[in-house]
Amino acid sequence: MLKLKHVLQGVGRPQSALAESLKLSEAAIAQLLNHGQWPRSLDNEELQGRIRVFLTESGANDADIANAFEEVDLPCANTTDPALKKEPSGEDEPMLLPKQTLLPSTRKAFSLFRDPFDELSCAQDMWVSPDIRYVREVMYQTARHGGFIAVEGESGAGKSTLRRDLVNRIAENNDPVLIIEPYVLASEDNDTKGKSLKSTHIAESMMAAVSPLTKPKNSPEARFAQLHKALKESHAAGYRHCLVIEEAHSLPIPTLKHLKRILELEVGFTKLVSIIMIGQPELSVKLSERNADVREVVQRCERVTLPPVEGARLEEFLKFRFERAGKPLAEVIDAGGIQAIAARLSQADHRGGRDETISLLYPLAIGNLMIAAMNLATHLGVPTVTADVVKGV
Template identity: 45%
Template sequence: MSIKELLSDCAPSRRKLAEEIGISPAALSQLLNHGTLPKRRWPEIREAMLSLAVARGKAESDMEAALKELEQQPASAPEEKAEQEEPMILRKQTLTMQARQTFGLVRNPFADPETSADVFMSPDIRFARETLYQAATGSGFLALVGESGSGKSTLKDELITRINDENLPVIIIEPYTLAMAANESQGKPLRSSHIAEAIISTVQPGAKIPSSPEMRFRRLHEILKASHTAGMRHCLIIEEAHDLHRHTLKSLKRFHELKDGLARLLSIILIGQTELEKKLRVTDASVREVVQRCDVVHLSAIADPGAYLRHRFEHAGADFNAAFSPDG
């Protein structure tokens, strides 16, 4: 029998039982429900529990066995009721056709950018943009972190457009993450084998992918070296990286260390929400090797909404002053 069962009828109430033993009702609940031993006076409390139970007709051997079991088992954390908080992220707002007609907005100023010129550039956004560019064209390892809707994917798309417009010898590799989740119970985690397959099929389309993991990664290295010899660079971009499993995060260090002599063969850019930064904490020993190599860039909220609105309206061919008064 457990200690809770043995003491259940030793007093008319839990509070009275606590008084008999000499501890607080809260401490008694922690002891009986979660196996949490009192931090002080445990030998004294133990003796009081044993004496009380024996006095109430319980077998001393049963109590001793229950107490020893209690002392040997790890304490379980009490269940905490999660606080229900109001969501901090606003629902997407759209312009109605009536509003667009009223202000003469033939083109929606808030539509997705179609050219690099359409992308608003604050100092913070410009810094993130250039950092992405340097990581992609060099051999960087970078994580771009921001809230949903902060413009992370827009900067990624603009980076690819910029590389194409400048005819840079950079191959962008993007594993599909449509069904990616952090664990099997929520979806299908992106594993290192999937990343290897994406690299092989992107750098050398039509190449046969070996079924053996050892041969697959050997083939991957050979393909990257051959492409590098031909003058190409390679950039792995993973969106929704906050859903990456920690094992996959850890494996990225080995991808980044693939070399041809001194030259790294693969730069890596992770794009994710703020949960990604939590996974890249320096206190997490499981990913410390990645943390030591990965730079983190934060994409903050726009500090000057007026400048953003003016930029978007002007690039949509709309009259900003007709829609907004000088005082906002």
């Protein structure tokens, strides 16, 4: 937690006022104050400067402003006696939890031998809502028949799951599609932060997948001509090629522009490569229509958003996950607990002069909150998760 949270309390300013001043959502401010997670789409130093201006105008002293961005440890919550717990205020309550682990005592208390929210072991473990089904089908049709799409979603929305499902689905259906996935470990959008993914790296990955025994040419021009020839030969053999780039929000602008060149590789009227970019919402900033540097890419790229779980489908999602683990949902959580989870992962926001509700009901966030509530219920000796248990997490 940042000291900034205490500074705001000291000058009597709510988090919502800071959010409105910075033109950010209250959820983003809660993540910053409670977990020190800075918005990836903004420059940290610039944002800190704007926060200092806000604190100065709010009457904070120089010492508090200077130390506002230091981290402090959160006090341990007293869960032994619910009467001693401070009632959550809603505004200052952390919206999201870090990765939670199902404790052995919890497994025993609920007779669970498998974590319902663990990594999926097969396609049948994947819960599919109408929204997920649409994104899933768009990705599959793009891989099979060509196209250029960007799949955007928050962390924990299920993007990586859909990528794994695509690869598995093509393999199970024996579709003649080569999935090409460049390595994106430590990938950043510039060489100062880390290693940027350049078009030459993508071309090398494509060449290795299409013609692994061919020795690459020395010059860049010769290598791209060699790649084009290899793609034509692979197409003549009956294959299609789909380039899947995960963590695409870390792609530098020049690489985004070069993707258009890759998309233009063709034989006759047939495009030789389809492209699927998968990234967090920061990708939408780079693909903005106002960004003249990538205008040609934006005009050709279809953007698909992976939304949160609808509140009305939360019970359906939980029921599916627990049934896959061999446990009826009613033996784990009651209706009030489910409503409390929906409320905990939703937050009111004021944008453009109107009130909105921001939903954080993403599978990862739901799973972390549910496991934390089950661990707390076991600690308290409560047989099922109730609304009070969820509020106590």
